[in-house]
Amino acid sequence: MKRIITDQPERIAAFVGDALDVSGFANYTAIGLEDEGELIAGVLFDYYNGASINMHVAAKPGRRWLTREFLHFCFWYPFEQLKVRRITGLVPASNRDARKFDEHLGFELEATLKDAAPDGDVLVYRMFRDQCRWLNLKVKYEQPSAF
Secondary structure: EEEEEEOOOOHHHHHHOOOOOOOOOOOEEEEEEEEOOOOEEEEEEEOOOOOOOEEEEEEEOOOOOOOOHHHHHHHHHHHHHOOOOEEEEEEEEOOOOHHHHHHHHOOOEEEEEEEOOOOOOEEEEEEEEOOOOOOOOOOOOOOOOOO
C-alpha cells in the first residue's frame, strides 16, 4: 500500500539529493511516498518566503509513483497550507525529461539563467495557484496531518 509521509524530512531530503545530485538543502520541508515501506518518490520544498517556495522532485525509475493523489497533496501543501502564490522549479536546460515533466504538470517557463548549471543554463519554471489543476482532486491515500 502506498502511503504519503511527512514526518521524515531528513530521509526524504537524502533521497531527493541523491537522485538530483544535490546536497546541502537548508530550511526545507519534504513529502515522501512509500510503497510497502520503500521510499519511491520525494518532493522537497525550500526557499519559502511567505509568497513563494521552490519545489524539487525525485522518484525511483520505473516505479508507478505519479498518482493523482500524491500530486494533489504535493500541491495542496504549498498552495493551501502555506498559502504561497507561486511555486518555482529550477531545471538544468540539459535535463529534457525534467523539463517535459514540469511542463506536463502545468509549470510554465519563466526565465533562463545563463551558465548557471555545470553543463549550461538553468531554466526557471513557475506555477501560480490559479493555474494548478491538482488542487481539486479527490484524495484516496491516507492523508497526513499538517506539518
